[in-house]
Amino acid sequence: MTIFINNTGLNLYTGATVLDALRAYYRELQSDFPEKLPTILDSFGNEIETDGSLIHLQRLYTIDFEYNEKLFEND
Amino acid sequence: MIRRTLILASIFLFSIFSLSANSDTTRVVILSVNDMHAKIDNFPRFKSLIDSIKQVYEHVLVLSAGDNFTGNPVVDQYPDKGYPIIDMMNYSNFNATVVGNHEFDYGQEVLEKRISQAGFPFLAANITFTDKEKSLRIQPYTFLNLKKGIRIGLLGLIQINPAGLPDTHPSRLSGIKFTSGIETAKDFLWIKDSCDVFVVLSHLGFEDDVVLAENTSGIDLIIGGHTHTVANAPKEFNGTLVTQAGSNLRYVTMTTLCLVDKQLVKKSAQLLKVSDHKGIDQGLQTLLEKYNDNKELNTVIGKALNDISGKDELGCLMTDGMAAVDPVEIAFQNNGGIRVDKIPQGDITIKDIYKLDPFGNEIVLFNLNASEIKELIITSFNRDNSIDLQASGITYSIVQNEAGQATDAIIIMSNGKPIDLNKDYNVGMSSYIASSYEFSKRDQGTSLYITTAQSLINFIKEKKEVDYKGFKRAKTEKAE
Numbered sequence: 001m002t003i004f005i006n007n008t009g010l011n012l013y014t015g016a017t018v019l020d021a022l023r024a025y026y027r028e029l030q031s032d033f034p035e036k037l038p039t040i041l042d043s044f045g046n047e048i049e050t051d052g053s054l055i056h057l058q059r060l061y062t063i064d065f066e067y068n069e070k071l072f073e074n075d
Numbered sequence: 076m077i078r079r080t081l082i083l084a085s086i087f088l089f090s091i092f093s094l095s096a097n098s099d100t101t102r103v104v105i106l107s108v109n110d111m112h113a114k115i116d117n118f119p120r121f122k123s124l125i126d127s128i129k130q131v132y133e134h135v136l137v138l139s140a141g142d143n144f145t146g147n148p149v150v151d152q153y154p155d156k157g158y159p160i161i162d163m164m165n166y167s168n169f170n171a172t173v174v175g176n177h178e179f180d181y182g183q184e185v186l187e188k189r190i191s192q193a194g195f196p197f198l199a200a201n202i203t204f205t206d207k208e209k210s211l212r213i214q215p216y217t218f219l220n221l222k223k224g225i226r227i228g229l230l231g232l233i234q235i236n237p238a239g240l241p242d243t244h245p246s247r248l249s250g251i252k253f254t255s256g257i258e259t260a261k262d263f264l265w266i267k268d269s270c271d272v273f274v275v276l277s278h279l280g281f282e283d284d285v286v287l288a289e290n291t292s293g294i295d296l297i298i299g300g301h302t303h304t305v306a307n308a309p310k311e312f313n314g315t316l317v318t319q320a321g322s323n324l325r326y327v328t329m330t331t332l333c334l335v336d337k338q339l340v341k342k343s344a345q346l347l348k349v350s351d352h353k354g355i356d357q358g359l360q361t362l363l364e365k366y367n368d369n370k371e372l373n374t375v376i377g378k379a380l381n382d383i384s385g386k387d388e389l390g391c392l393m394t395d396g397m398a399a400v401d402p403v404e405i406a407f408q409n410n411g412g413i414r415v416d417k418i419p420q421g422d423i424t425i426k427d428i429y430k431l432d433p434f435g436n437e438i439v440l441f442n443l444n445a446s447e448i449k450e451l452i453i454t455s456f457n458r459d460n461s462i463d464l465q466a467s468g469i470t471y472s473i474v475q476n477e478a479g480q481a482t483d484a485i486i487i488m489s490n491g492k493p494i495d496l497n498k499d500y501n502v503g504m505s506s507y508i509a510s511s512y513e514f515s516k517r518d519q520g521t522s523l524y525i526t527t528a529q530s531l532i533n534f535i536k537e538k539k540e541v542d543y544k545g546f547k548r549a550k551t552e553k554a555e
Contacts, residue, residue, distance in 0.1 A: 001237065013439045013506075013509050013521055014242070015242050015439070015521060015522025016509075020509070021510070023507070024511070042281060042282070042302070042304060044285070046306050046307070046319070048302060048304055048305070049304075049322050051303055052303030052304065053303070056237050
């Protein structure tokens with residue numbers, strides 16, 4: 001099964017979940033698996049839960065939100 | 076003339092009044108959940124939420140878009156597998172569910188029992204039983220008749236993967252043929268003409284629900300599941316509203332249908348977070364406590380003749396459980412997935428197994444040759460320059476260089492012979508290894524849809540007594 005995270009193609013076993021896809025994605029990036037998972041969105045902007053099942057050729061996107069206090073200092 | 080005018084005026088006014096008197100606006104509310112995966116802890120709150128909405132609206136339906144089972148040992152290990160969640164769905168007055176792929180996880184015989192237990196129909200139109208004597212009572216569609224003659228048509232569709240089967244172990248699907256949900260739906264669009272609102276209960280996944288909506292006409296609402304999509308603000312695609320409510324009963328979608336004279340004139344949906352509701356149904360809370368106090372988890376499934384200690388002994392036990400699942404010949408488990416230091420000598424309970432292996436990883440099957448297996452072992456070792464993979468079906472020795480890195484792995488089969496370099500093997504590994512470890516492979520793999528924990532429970536039940544004292548199948552040796 002092939003799916004895409006942030007347009008990176010990943011070949012995954014049939015029956016893989018979103019969490020499996022994230023593991024493969026960070027492995028592909030040669031990056032550590034993050035302690036705090038990003039928000040995962042589908043092509044329609046819906047949030048997807050990490051235990052969700054995947055569909056062949058599904059496209060997912062990760063969004064990392066980091067609260068930056070300095071941005072709000074003058075509020 | 077005046078008399079004639081008065082008569083005409085009376086008829087006109089009568090028509091207006093009678094039209095207005097007959098013009099009847101009805102709101103139908105559908106509360107839908109999907110992919111509950113046996114998570115029953117939120118049910119008392121969910122039931123209270125349903126009841127509070129029923130106090131406001133006369134017509135309230137409760138629907139599930141499938142995968143009611145699998146994901147909670149309290150339900151999955153209940154003597155009558157799956158019984159607790161159907162009991163709670165009955166108590167909450169569910170009106171229908173679609174059959175999700177995980178509905179087959181307990182096997183067809185158990186599924187039939189759960190269908191019999193349920194006070195609501197199980198739907199799926201893209202299922203055909205090739206052996207009619209072994210058919211399950213799964214209906215393609217149903218109609219729900221509300222007061223005022225309003226008729227809701229429900230069509231069920233189950234997910235199938237690129238191999239043409241739902242995501243469950245194929246051995247559980249014997250005697251059943253599956254067809255494409257989207258293509259099958261096109262044969263049932265006549266339902267629209269037989270009801271006032273046409274709803275598809277879909278376990279196809281959100282993306283495929285959108286494809287279905289865009290390639291058909293007449294479907295008013297698709298209530299979806301499978302992809303655990305949190306559709307916060309459900310949208311219409313080609314005039315069809317598509318919803319989905321995450322998973323594990325954390326959310327419920329509330330869809331409001333406004334009908335005037337039985338004509339659907341407006342539809343909208345919103346996602347409600349179950350934990351935001353403050354009430355709790357006390358009857359269901361009592362039932363939940365009864366189920367959660369699951370004596371079954373303390374059931375003795377076998378006996379350890381000696382302490383089973385450390386990664387080597389525990390890893391050998393776990394991988395033997397995996398290798399006992401057909402058609403696995405060689406099995407791998409990573410050390411990080413072994414979560415206790417010891418299973419003490421004596422009785423082994425189901426709870427002990429879930430402590431040892433709590434992650435719910437499934438066994439993934441790969442067809443690998445000797446060099447692919449060797450690469451997996453070497454790359455796993457080189458992650459931390461230490462043994463990482465426990466194995467069954469083989470023993471292996473890592474050959475290290477001066478820097479401590481693995482340069483080779485000598486693999487011996489359980490019959491004492493070296494691994495056959497010209498043969499492919501059925502290799503089972505935890506889904507964590509399958510997705511996290513880098514190694515060359517021609518086969519992308521397929522889940523066997525059984526958790527590593529369940530395979531171990533089955534293995535120990537079968538063996539009755541286990542002894543792993545001194546077991547060690549992976550070792551290192553320095554290169555000369």
